Every structure is written in C-alpha cells, then in structure tokens.
Amino acid sequence: xxxxxxxxxxxxKRSIPxxxxxxxxxxxxxxxxxxxxxxxxxxxxxxxxxxxRNNSSNNPSMEGKDPVKVIREALGKALVYYYxxxxxxxxxxxxxxxxxxxxxxxxxxEANADVTxxxxxHTIQPPSPFLNEFLHNVPGSDxxxxxxxxxxxxxxxxxxxxxxxxxxxxxxxxxxxxxxxMNTLAEMAKGAQHPTIPPVWKRExxxxxxxxxxxxxxxxxxxxxxxxxxxxxxxxxxxxxxxFPLFLNSNQIRGIRSHLPSHLRSACSRYELLxxxxxxxxxxxxxxxxxxxxxxxxxxxxxxxxxxxxxxLPVGYYGNAFAYPSAVSKAGVLCKNPLGYxxxxxxxxxxxxxxxxxxxxxxxxxxxxxxPFKITKGHLVVSDVTGAALDKIDFGWGxxxxxxxxxxxxxxxxxxxxxxxxxxGVVMPICLPLFAVDRFRQEVKxxxxxxxxxxxxxxxxxxxxxxRF
Numbered sequence: 001x002x003x004x005x006x007x008x009x010x011x012x013k014r015s016i017p018x019x020x021x022x023x024x025x026x027x028x029x030x031x032x033x034x035x036x037x038x039x040x041x042x043x044x045x046x047x048x049x050x051x052x053r054n055n056s057s058n059n060p061s062m063e064g065k066d067p068v069k070v071i072r073e074a075l076g077k078a079l080v081y082y083y084x085x086x087x088x089x090x091x092x093x094x095x096x097x098x099x100x101x102x103x104x105x106x107x108x109x110e111a112n113a114d115v116t117x118x119x120x121x122h123t124i125q126p127p128s129p130f131l132n133e134f135l136h137n138v139p140g141s142d143x144x145x146x147x148x149x150x151x152x153x154x155x156x157x158x159x160x161x162x163x164x165x166x167x168x169x170x171x172x173x174x175x176x177x178x179x180x181x182m183n184t185l186a187e188m189a190k191g192a193q194h195p196t197i198p199p200v201w202k203r204e205x206x207x208x209x210x211x212x213x214x215x216x217x218x219x220x221x222x223x224x225x226x227x228x229x230x231x232x233x234x235x236x237x238x239x240x241x242x243x244f245p246l247f248l249n250s251n252q253i254r255g256i257r258s259h260l261p262s263h264l265r266s267a268c269s270r271y272e273l274l275x276x277x278x279x280x281x282x283x284x285x286x287x288x289x290x291x292x293x294x295x296x297x298x299x300x301x302x303x304x305x306x307x308x309x310x311x312x313l314p315v316g317y318y319g320n321a322f323a324y325p326s327a328v329s330k331a332g333v334l335c336k337n338p339l340g341y342x343x344x345x346x347x348x349x350x351x352x353x354x355x356x357x358x359x360x361x362x363x364x365x366x367x368x369x370x371x372p373f374k375i376t377k378g379h380l381v382v383s384d385v386t387g388a389a390l391d392k393i394d395f396g397w398g399x400x401x402x403x404x405x406x407x408x409x410x411x412x413x414x415x416x417x418x419x420x421x422x423x424x425g426v427v428m429p430i431c432l433p434l435f436a437v438d439r440f441r442q443e444v445k446x447x448x449x450x451x452x453x454x455x456x457x458x459x460x461x462x463x464x465x466x467x468r469f
Contacts, residue, residue, distance in 0.1 A: 010115035019105035023076035026083035034206035035362040040372040042170045047406040054160030055398035062396040067162040074188035109153040116159040126429040127243045127407040135165035175388035177318030189395040200316035212363035219326035220297045249425035255449040276342035285440035290332025294378035297324040300353040325349040384415040
C-alpha cells in the first residue's frame with residue numbers, strides 16, 4: 001500500500017520480475033569502462049521516471065495497444081544495439097570496472113496501479129513519494145557488481161496512462177547517454193528497425209593518458225590527507241534529513257536575476273543563476289561556521305564542444321562525459337556578499353572545463369585510486385538535466401507530462417523541467433536537515449521577491465530519506 005501525508009493511497013500489483021535479453025545473438029566479450037566512467041562517485045544506482053497520460057486518441061495507431069507489451073518487445077530489440085547494458089559489471093585488476101557482455105538481460109517488471117494520472121497530482125514532481133511503488137527493488141538486484149545494469153518497471157494506470165520507472169547503474173552512462181538509449185527504445189516501440197543514432201562505445205577515448213598527469217586544480221575531490229567522509233557524518237544528522245521539491249517559475253527566476261548587477265544579468269545563464277542561488281540559500285539555511293569552506297560542484301557536459309575546448313566525442317557516444325568543477329568560498333563570505341559574488345564563482349568554475357580538464361580528471365582517477373567526490377556538509381553537487389531531452393521520449397502515446405531523476409540524494413540535486421498550471425519552470429529536489437527547511441524557504445522567498453502558494457513547504461511535501469537509492 002502506498003501512502004504519504006498527502007493521504008493518497010493505492011495498490012500496485014506486480015508480476016514476477018523477468019529478464020529481457022537481446023532479441024538476437026550479440027557478441028560475448030569484455031568491454032572496459034573509461035576512467036571517467038570508473039569513478040567511485042558514479043558507483044551508484046540512479047532512479048529515473050517518466051509519467052504518461054492516456055493520449056492514444058492523438059495517435060490512432062496506438063489505440064488498444066498495451067504499453068507494457070510494446071515496451072517489453074522494444075527493449076529486446078534495443079538491447080541488440082546496446083548489448084553491453086544487458087551484461088554485468090565485474091572488476092579487473094586494481095578494481096577497474098569492465099562489462100562482461102554476457103547477454104543475461106535487463107530486469108523488467110509489469111505492474112498495475114488502481115489510481116489515475118489526475119489523482120497523482122503534484123506527486124509526480126521529484127522527489128517522488130511513490131517511488132518504491134513504481135520502481136520495485138528486486139531482492140539481490142541492487143548491487144554494482146554482478147547485477148543487472150538496468151531495472152525497468154512499467155505500471156499501467158486506471159485511466160489508460162502509464163508510468164515507466166528505471167534504475168540505472170550510473171557507471172554505464174550519463175543523462176545524455178540514457179536519453180540516447182531511451183530514444184532508441186522509443187523508436188523501436190514505434191516500429192523502427194534500426195536506431196536513428198547508432199550507439200558508439202569507444203570508452204578508451206576518455207581513459208587516462210600515459211603517463212597520467214594532473215594538470216588542473218580539482219576542488220571537487222578530497223585532499224589525500226583529509227577524512228571528508230567523517231566530516232559529513234560529524235556535521236549532518238543523517239537520521240533527520242528530509243527532501244522536498246523546489247519549483248521556480250519564469251517570474252521567480254527573473255526575480256532572482258534582478259538581484260544581479262547589470263553586467264551579469266545578460267551574461268549569466270539560467271544554470272549559473274540557479275546554481276549560485278541554491279548554493280547561497282542552502283549555506284544560509286545550514287547556519288555554518290563563517291570560517292567553514294563551502295563549495296558547489298556543477299556537472300558540465302563534455303560533448304559537443306568546439307575542437308579547441310572540447311573532446312570531439314563521436315555522435316552516439318553514450319558513456320559518462322562530464323566533469324563537476326567546484327566553486328569554493330568561506331561560508332561567511334558567501335552569505336554576506338550579494339548573489340553576484342556566488343554567480344561569478346560559479347561562472348569561473350564552469351569556464352575551467354575544457355578537454356584538458358577532463359583529461360586531468362581521468363588521470364587523477366588513475367594516480368589517486370579513484371577517490372569519491374568530496375563529501376562534506378558544506379558541499380553540494382548539482383546536475384542540470386533540462387537539456388538532456390529526457391522529456392522528449394515518445395513511445396507512441398505522446399510526450400511525458402514529466403520526466404527526470406525521481407529523487408535527489410543527500411549531497412546531490414538535479415534541475416529538471418516542470419510545468420505548473422501551464423507555466424514552465426524548473427523543479428529541484430532539495431535535501432536538508434529538518435531544522436534548515438524553514439530557513440531555506442525564507443531565503444528563497446527573499447531572493448525571488450515573492451513566493452506563490454505552490455511553493456509553501458508543508459509536511460506533505462517532505463520525504464524522509466529512507467530510500468534504498
């Protein structure tokens with residue numbers, strides 16, 4: 001039984017999980033991940049979710065078709081091209097991750113929920129309070145090594161809509177790589193025989209150089225002499241963390257921009273603006289020691305950059321291809337200065353990412369034994385997936401009402417597209433200690449000039465951090 005403080009309750013009945021294998025024979029081989037893929041910080045499972053209304057009337061060819069059957073069959077076809085995703089991770093020498101492309105398959109769950117799309121309301125925004133209902137954890141499937149790399153659950157709704165929830169081993173691909181796989185899956189569901197963009201492996205393109213050499217400063221990783229993991233557990237009460245959605249509409253985003261000096265207003269991207277705003281509001285809410293060093297790390301995609309800056313990765317590359325450079329400040333300085341100070345730091349950090357930066361990250365992984373990203377109470381990692389086109393996945397029934405990561409994590413948040421009352425905006429799952437939620441809300445109110453009723457954080461919005469993810 002699913003239930004939250006929103007008082008919505010419903011039953012989800014699931015069939016026995018099955019393994020979907022490639023429809024045709026695929027090569028049985030071992031493929032190495034890149035040194036960007038093979039980071040300790042990417043050895044986790046990320047849940048992503050798509051919500052679809054019943055729009056079959058807009059496409060008569062899908063009338064009467066079962067989304068579970070259509071997507072299951074399309075999955076077998078797509079895995080012929082993306083056969084490494086049907087394999088299992090194993091460790092080579094020095095804990096190097098490699099994929100045993102053994103064709104064992106992807107876990108698939110068929111389900112039915114006695115609830116309509118409209119009844120779900122705003123619970124479709126992350127963090128999804130019903131994630132455990134729409135993405136069942138199959139016992140023994142949630143490890144990194146020797147487990148299915150993807151788990152998919154397709155849940156039919158009473159109204160004829162459906163929900164596709166997916167759990168991905170992040171070492172295999174990033175948001176852009178996931179989009180490419182899902183788009184192929186959607187193409188196959190609509191009858192295509194071949195993907196529009198064939199997948200490209202070539203993970204060696206992002207391996208460390210020989211000899212490896214660290215040529216940039218990487219604040220996102222801990223110093224070799226510090227125990228940042230202990231700092232986190234000393235500083236944040238992990239038993240009292242909650243998560244809630246922060247939605248900002250276009251008017252509120254303009255309100256935030258109005259706090260910038262004139263020279264920054266037109267020169268600052270939405271990503272830079274929201275990253276700086278979130279960093280400052282979070283730091284204020286945590287009430288940290290003014291001398292404590294705080295930082296925010298924003299993911300910067302290495303694809304599609306010009307040859308003098310970027311990696312020139314081939315079209316179809318679906319591995320991880322990003323870095324997360326850090327903006328760093330003392331907490332007191334960040335909080336006392338206007339927003340423009342934080343924006344300047346975020347812009348500077350983002351500008352550091354070029355081909356050499358990515359090469360330096362890959363080399364650092366080899367030299368220092370794949371350290372995780374810095375884990376301290378004053379560190380936040382943000383990922384803007386608004387440009388990853390996850391909301392463009394159409395299995396034949398139209399575009400999803402919402403798509404993106406289903407939850408944030410203790411020190412990780414995501415920027416996603418979201419629409420309220422027909423108005424476009426950005427939603428972010430925010431993770432904070434319970435004591436900091438109200439102050440965070442007040443700081444956001446100040447910087448957005450006004451806060452609509454939609455944003456008022458009530459007990460119904462709060463999701464306790466008990467998720468297995």
